[in-house]
Amino acid sequence: xxxxxxxxxxxxxxxxxxxxxxxxxxxxxxxxxxxxxxxxxxxxxxxxxxxxxxxxxxxxxxxxxxxxxxxxxxxxxxxxxxxxxxxxxxxxxxxxxxxxxxxxxxxxxxxxxxxxxxxxxxxxxxxxxxxxxxxxxxxxxxxxxxxxxxxxxxxxxxxxxxxxxxxxxxxxxxxxxxxxxxxxxxxxxxxxxxxxxxxxxxxxxxxxxxxxxxxxxxxxxxxxxxxxxxxxxxxxxxxxxxxxxxxxxxxxxxxxxxxxxxxxxxxxxxxxxxxxxxxxxxxxxxxxxxxxxxxxxxxxxxxxxxxxxxxxxxxxxxxxxxxxxxxxxxxxxxxxxxxxxxxxxxxxxxxxxxxxxxxxxxxxxxxxxxxxxxxxxxxxxxxxxxxx
Numbered sequence: 251x252x253x254x255x256x257x258x259x260x261x262x263x264x265x266x267x268x269x270x271x272x273x274x275x276x277x278x279x280x281x282x283x284x285x286x287x288x289x290x291x292x293x294x295x296x297x298x299x300x301x302x303x304x305x306x307x308x309x310x311x312x313x314x315x316x317x318x319x320x321x322x323x324x325x326x327x328x329x330x331x332x333x334x335x336x337x338x339x340x341x342x343x344x345x346x347x348x349x350x351x352x353x354x355x356x357x358x359x360x361x362x363x364x365x366x367x368x369x370x371x372x373x374x375x376x377x378x379x380x381x382x383x384x385x386x387x388x389x390x391x392x393x394x395x396x397x398x399x400x401x402x403x404x405x406x407x408x409x410x411x412x413x414x415x416x417x418x419x420x421x422x423x424x425x426x427x428x429x430x431x432x433x434x435x436x437x438x439x440x441x442x443x444x445x446x447x448x449x450x451x452x453x454x455x456x457x458x459x460x461x462x463x464x465x466x467x468x469x470x471x472x473x474x475x476x477x478x479x480x481x482x483x484x485x486x487x488x489x490x491x492x493x494x495x496x497x498x499x500x501x502x503x504x505x506x507x508x509x510x511x512x513x514x515x516x517x518x519x520x521x522x523x524x525x526x527x528x529x530x531x532x533x534x535x536x537x538x539x540x541x542x543x544x545x546x547x548x549x550x551x552x553x554x555x556x557x558x559x560x561x562x563x564x565x566x567x568x569x570x571x572x573x574x575x576x577x578x579x580x581x582x583x584x585x586x587x588x589x590x591x592x593x594x595x596x597x598x599x600x601x602x603x604x605x606x607x608x609x610x611x612x613x614x615x616x617x618x619x620x621x622x623x624x625x626x627x628x629x630x631x632x633x634x635x636x637x638x
Contacts, residue, residue, distance in 0.1 A: 254331065254342070254614035257607045273596055275608045277568040277589050284592035291446045292354050296591050298440035299536040305544070306536025309566025312544030316575045317634045321621030329617050330624045331610070335560055335583055336425055336506040336527060338397060342610055343577060343625060345375040346602075347532075347564040347585035348401035348427070350454050353383025355595045360384065364594060366392035368602035374610075377401050377427055377585065380414065381454035390421035399425040401510070403432060404489045408498070411489070413463040415502045426503050427530060430511035433488040436538040450484065452476055458483050496524040508562065513548040515555045522559050530562040535587055546576060550630070553580030570612025578628040 261271055274280045285293060299306030331342045346369065352361035362382045366389045369376035375397035378389045390398055400418035404411050415426055441447060448454060458464045459472040459479060467486075472479035489495075500507055508528035509521050518529050531552045533545045545565035553561050563576050564585030576584045586609060593601035622628050 254607070254610035255329075255618060257611035258615065271604070273593060273601060273604050280589060280592050280596075280605070284595050288355070288592075288595045291444060291448070292351065292595070294440040294444060294446060295351055295448055296349070296355065296588060298438055299540070300436040300438055300538055301540030302439075303536065303540070305533065305540050305542045306566075308544045309533065309536050309546070310568055312546050313566060313568075313572045313575055315635060315637050316546070316579070317636050318571075318574065318578070318616070318620055319632055319634055320619070321632075324621035324623065326618040326621060326623045328623065329614055331614060331617075333582060333625060338424060340375065340397065340583075341373045342613075343581070343583045344573060344606065344610060344613075345377060345399075345562070345583050345585050346590055346606075347535075347587040348377040348379035348429070349587055349591050350379045350381030351448050352379070352591065352594065353456075354448060354453050355591050356598055357595075358598070361594050362389050363392050364599045365590070365602055366390070366396075366398070367599045368590075368606065369398065370394045370396040371599070371603055372606050373397070374606050375399060375424075375583075378423070379403075379454075380457055381449065382456050383454055385456045385460040386414075386418055386423070387421045390418075390423060393422075398423045399427050399508070401427040401429060403429055403487065404491055404495075404499075406486045406489045407463070407467070410458075410461065410463045410467075410486065412502055413461050414457065417457075417461070419503060419505060423505070425506040425508055425528070427508045427510050428491070428499060429534075430491055430509055431534055431538045433490040436534075436540070438537070449487075450480060452480055455480065455483055493520060493524070496521070496526075500525045510562075512552060513543075513545065515551045518552045518561075519555045522556065526559070528560045528562060529556055530564075531581070532562075532564045532585075535565050546572075546579065549576065549579050549581060556580075570609045570614070571616055573609060573613045574616050574622075574628060575633065577625055578630060578632045580630065 333343045355361040362384045377399045379401050380403040400423040506527035508530050510530035512518050512529045531549050560582040562583045563581035567586045573584045590602050590605045593605035
């Protein structure tokens with residue numbers, strides 16, 4: 251996908267033949283379209299935030315407080331968005347953040363596989379969730395020569411956690427991303443008002459139901475007694491991780507270990523001292539805790555102590571402009587969540603690819619217009635803080 255900005259030329263030239271994009275190119279219209287297409291129970295889970303949604307909304311609006319300073323007379327005829335991450339050379343810094351209900355976002359219920367195919371087609375890495383409607387091995391197979399990371403929700407049973415990590419290694423995932431902020435669920439009014447929690451209805455549990463350790467916990471196979479399997483999952487889903495667990499987590503794999511949910515500089519420093527390979531600055535898109543700061547405002551403090559340790563980032567990213575700002579604030583890679591889930595719901599693999607191409611095209615063109623030909627040129631000096 252070299253020459254990301256050329257996507258706009260493709261659209262304009264097709265327009266000469268009366269062909270318009272099948273999906274909108276901006277998030278606002280994409281979301282509107284998805285709201286009419288997705289079942290309410292799925293839309294509620296994907297679109298909803300914690301509490302009154304203040305932190306979720308703040309994640310988005312906080313990007314407006316950072317302005318990119320244009321630089322003129324710079325040769326931007328060619329841009330380079332490639333990045334080195336955990337020994338991998340990636341064509342761009344964009345990645346797909348983990349989403350636990352991708353399967354049911356797609357009309358055919360195979361959204362995890364569709365997202366994996368989009369990762370293969372675009373070269374944009376997929377962080378595959380533990381909560382998947384297809385087992386991780388099938389997801390990794392669809393990613394193929396692309397790049398996949400495995401996101402771990404650490405269960406209370408250590409043997410199960412170890413099994414997940416070893417399966418991910420064997421399947422070919424390139425890193426393990428441990429989510430830290432979901433030992434218990436945050437207060438989510440949209441889902442609570444509908445008494446709707448997809449996992450309790452058997453969705454997104456394929457990695458558990460196919461795992462030999464999990465199956466050994468059950469009196470009968472999940473296929474024979476799904477109700478017991480689901481309740482067993484609910485009982486062991488989330489372990490409250492502490493710093494005392496970090497040596498154990500580090501011992502599980504030789505793959506790069508990334509901690510997701512780190513927003514405080516002291517936590518970043520302690521994680522790095524404990525041997526992690528990457529910091530993932532995120533507040534879960536505002537889904538887990540309300541009343542907090544915008545993730546983008548916490549990113550600079552984390553980057554300041556990270557040194558050479560790569561910092562990944564997500565939460566509130568809705569556009570290519572947001573991606574550029576996060577990169578200028580020090581993120582090595584920037585994740586997108588809800589936008590690609592909406593593309594998936596509307597048009598499967600092609601919908602995800604469309605959203606990723608739009609994001610990359612906008613970022614590429616912004617760098618060209620404002621005089622930043624490479625990611626190395628995007629430093630904090632490229633931004634000015636506006637407002638409070």
